[in-house]
Amino acid sequence: MSQQIKNKVARLHGLHKLLQQNVVTLLEIQQYYKQEGLQKSMRQIHRDLHEVMLLLAPTEQMASHYVGKTKYYQIHRDTPLDKAVEFSEAVHLQTNFYVPKWNDIDLTQLQLIKDAIKTGHVIQIGKLKNDETGDNFSFTTKQIQLIPVSIITHRNSYFVGGYNTKEKVVVFYSIRQLVNLKTLPLKCTPASYQKMVQLELNARFGITKNINSEQYTIRIEVANVVSEFLQNHNWHPSQQFIKKRGKTTLLLNCGINRELMGWLLQWMYNIKIIEPPALKSYFEKTLQEITAVHTAKKTLVYRNIFNSERV
Known part of the structure; x- marks a missing residue:
């Protein structure tokens, strides 16, 4: 730097x-x-x-x-409502939506990462399972040495944000992706990487890897009823809502990734992408892929069209 x-x-x-x-x-x-x-x-x-x-x-x-x-x-x-107001167990119910199933291994690994950050030690990941964030889109099976910097909570799951010492990039991995995790006798200074990790996280929509390093000015027209719901929630640090001539527009400044696409599809026909053209192209490509799978034109296998500029 x-x-x-x-x-x-x-x-x-x-x-x-x-x-x-x-x-x-x-x-x-x-x-x-x-x-x-x-x-x-x-x-x-x-x-x-x-x-x-x-x-x-x-x-x-x-x-x-x-x-x-x-x-x-x-x-x-913002202060979470359940911390501002005390609920009794009898009246406070919770859905199962995005509630992970934790096991003892997950908890042990989370504690190991917290300790490594606190003591300033590099961790070694024996292998990564699957690809939850796009930072393992190539499904590597090689060992990874990581300077652990932060524990991130996203959609009720835990992720480690850190610096890949070989690739020299900031990455985010789900706790459940990590296999054969151990602390190495190599000292590091996680605090000196905190700014890099925070900048990379805020450049993403959610926690998923962007298609490139570019930050886009994103404009989404939102139907009025949906816009009221969206304005009452935090989605990204850059979010702004502009109401003009009866129309509500959501402004974002971030990268393009598959998490952004999934979020847009959640609102179906109640949103309209105004710009940028790159996001429009990915949106159209995603709809084509969905249609192809559901019309049996493509075999159902895992694919990720957001790992590079391919549209």
Whole structure:
């Protein structure tokens, strides 16, 4: 990582912390930068505000409001309802949707990873099973040495985010993909990779690997009833909803991956992709693949059309 990129990441993390703790204007952000020895134009500050959304945690949202003609910015943090309000066991029911079936091996591996992060040790993965995130699309059976950095909770499942020392890339694996996991006597500094892991996670929609390194401006027109539901949930740190002339548009800034496609298909005929063209092409290709399987034109086997730019 070049010094220029390191400086930029440090600047964005500083802005992220400022917005977590304060309600600020553009002028106040500029003054904060000056205190840090940085001279930044208003145009650059606007770009920083856009890019800092890549650092937002799943429970955070960028918020803004006007007082008169002055615009204020702040990062809001959501509190789960069941933690804000106490429920008794008699009235609190739960569906089985996305509730994983854990076993003792899963719990042991999760504890091993937590300990490795805490003590700063590299872990070795004997083999990976299947491909839950796209980071094992080639179904490699080789041993992997990983600097474990974070435990990520996604759809009620646990994933490890870390740095693949051989491929020199950030990867995410489900806990249940890991076979013959062990801690190596190799020291590492997980904290120094935290920014890289957070940036990569926020560049993805969910946790699935993107088709490339590009971040797309995504515009989705959403039917009004569905838009109300979507606005009441967090999907991605960059999400914004714009209502104009009776139409609601969802704006996202992230990569394209199969998790995004599955999410769009969930809303069936109540959404319409406006841009980018690449997402439209993948959407059409996915519908063609679905039709081909259901009309017996293709044998039902596992396939992933999102592992590279193929559309």
